Amino acid sequence: MKNVLSIAIKQTKNNQTNAQASVVFVIDKNLKHHFINEKQLKEFDYKGEGVFFAQETKTLYIGIDRIDPDCLREAGCIAVRYFKNLNYENFKIGIYGDEKCMYALVLGIYLGTYQFDKYKSSKKENALKQVFIVNEGYDKNFKLPEEDVIIRAQIIAQAMSDVRDVVNMIPYEATPEFLTKWSKQIAKIHKLECNIFGKKELKKEKMNAFLAVNRASINDPYLIHLSYKPKKAKTKIVLVGKGLTYDCGGLSLKPADFMVTMKADKSGGCAVIGILQAVASLKLPVEVHGIVGATENMIGGDAYKPDDVLFSREGKSIEVRNTDAEGRLVLADCLSYAQDLNPDYLIDFATLTGACVVGLGEYTSGIMGYNKDLKDRFETLALQSGELVAQLPFNKHLEKLVESKIADICNVASSRYGGAITAGIFLGAFIRKEFREKWLHIDIAGPAFVEKDWDVNTYGASAAGVRAGIEFINDIALRG
Ligand code: BES
Ligand code: ZN
Numbered sequence: 001m002k003n004v005l006s007i008a009i010k011q012t013k014n015n016q017t018n019a020q021a022s023v024v025f026v027i028d029k030n031l032k033h034h035f036i037n038e039k040q041l042k043e044f045d046y047k048g049e050g051v052f053f054a055q056e057t058k059t060l061y062i063g064i065d066r067i068d069p070d071c072l073r074e075a076g077c078i079a080v081r082y083f084k085n086l087n088y089e090n091f092k093i094g095i096y097g098d099e100k101c102m103y104a105l106v107l108g109i110y111l112g113t114y115q116f117d118k119y120k121s122s123k124k125e126n127a128l129k130q131v132f133i134v135n136e137g138y139d140k141n142f143k144l145p146e147e148d149v150i151i152r153a154q155i156i157a158q159a160m161s162d163v164r165d166v167v168n169m170i171p172y173e174a175t176p177e178f179l180t181k182w183s184k185q186i187a188k189i190h191k192l193e194c195n196i197f198g199k200k201e202l203k204k205e206k207m208n209a210f211l212a213v214n215r216a217s218i219n220d221p222y223l224i225h226l227s228y229k230p231k232k233a234k235t236k237i238v239l240v241g242k243g244l245t246y247d248c249g250g251l252s253l254k255p256a257d258f259m260v261t262m263k264a265d266k267s268g269g270c271a272v273i274g275i276l277q278a279v280a281s282l283k284l285p286v287e288v289h290g291i292v293g294a295t296e297n298m299i300g301g302d303a304y305k306p307d308d309v310l311f312s313r314e315g316k317s318i319e320v321r322n323t324d325a326e327g328r329l330v331l332a333d334c335l336s337y338a339q340d341l342n343p344d345y346l347i348d349f350a351t352l353t354g355a356c357v358v359g360l361g362e363y364t365s366g367i368m369g370y371n372k373d374l375k376d377r378f379e380t381l382a383l384q385s386g387e388l389v390a391q392l393p394f395n396k397h398l399e400k401l402v403e404s405k406i407a408d409i410c411n412v413a414s415s416r417y418g419g420a421i422t423a424g425i426f427l428g429a430f431i432r433k434e435f436r437e438k439w440l441h442i443d444i445a446g447p448a449f450v451e452k453d454w455d456v457n458t459y460g461a462s463a464a465g466v467r468a469g470i471e472f473i474n475d476i477a478l479r480g
């Protein structure tokens, strides 16, 4: 979906902006403020939802906890959704907080426009066309945002909205081949290199773990390699994404209720493609590679089996005890390929485990790796970007749980506890010594797919990992 909303910055005196309505933020969720009289709230049956529209002044009051980027991002999103539903063409909004606050507000405004109606026969026309950011003298200390703040927010919102669109697509359409087409299209627009490995090349590369996962699928697997190589780049970042366009579990079949939403098992791969699109649009002076392992995990006579032993690209043999732990098999081979690029930072994004959702909840991604400083840095930047993340620590006791009696390693742990971490440890076994400190694993299984609206996310794909990834790369660009 292309963002159709335009955001205009206006320096006006005395309420000169001609807008159909305006938005005022009130720093109280109960909307107790001298702007609003309580009688009015009662008359309009205000139930404490934190939003109140005063009809006669056409003012939407939104209660927020405080003026900070997180609250403003969400409030911007709420405002847009409200006026979109009422078919308003425009509204105006004042200036709140510093540049970071205004950036978050603008991003929230763009994200509020997101809707996915590809499969609806009647599509709702989006009336909302313009938002004015105005300085009408609410506070003289506040500065209007610069144009580049708006452009940056727009680029990131666009990448997120594109990622959401693709993740939301049905598995019949969004096949591994479709992901290659999407990647080629982005490569063409943004002048990226795009290398696609098909079955033949994957065999030549000895990516047998990846290939085994694909075996029962009627759709061929692909490894997508996008590269963005600006001239003055000093740092090389390699991103790897799990691109399971469908995960039915394979022979270790998922129960019906757990299979639904597994079209979103390509979220990590799509996030990586979206990050490359944004990084190229923002022209960040860092070399960035995106590697996506795209395949389905299906069931059939030629399916790989629990009891099989696979010989991975890295040379390690893997005992398969559960074919539903397929993401780590695909990633093991992709991470092996990624290390050949000699990265300064290596980060993978994957909807890897249900255990991560159990442990951290549906809103938070797990950060794993061997380098505490790097985990801390990513955590800080992800939180700053508006994504929720938390670290999950490895330890030597959990490391023992992926040992195998007949192969070098087993694809599932011997205990059902700590599943997100043991999956991370499995991936870690495929990271060479010289890259251990450079690698991070981000499990986005919780937030990647949204069942009930929260924050700036609406039902369906959220584009988890995109904002965090861009914020991280941007920080590397700024500080090395
Ligand atoms: N794609 C799933 C993980 C997942 C679960 C993502 C829920 C999003 C929401 C993954 O391939 C999987 O099935 N993992 C298994 C691993 C187990 C067999 C060790 C799991 O988490 O149950
Ligand atoms: Zn699975």
Ligand code: ZN
Binding pocket: 244, 247, 265, 324, 326, 327, 351, 352
């Ligand atoms: Zn999976």
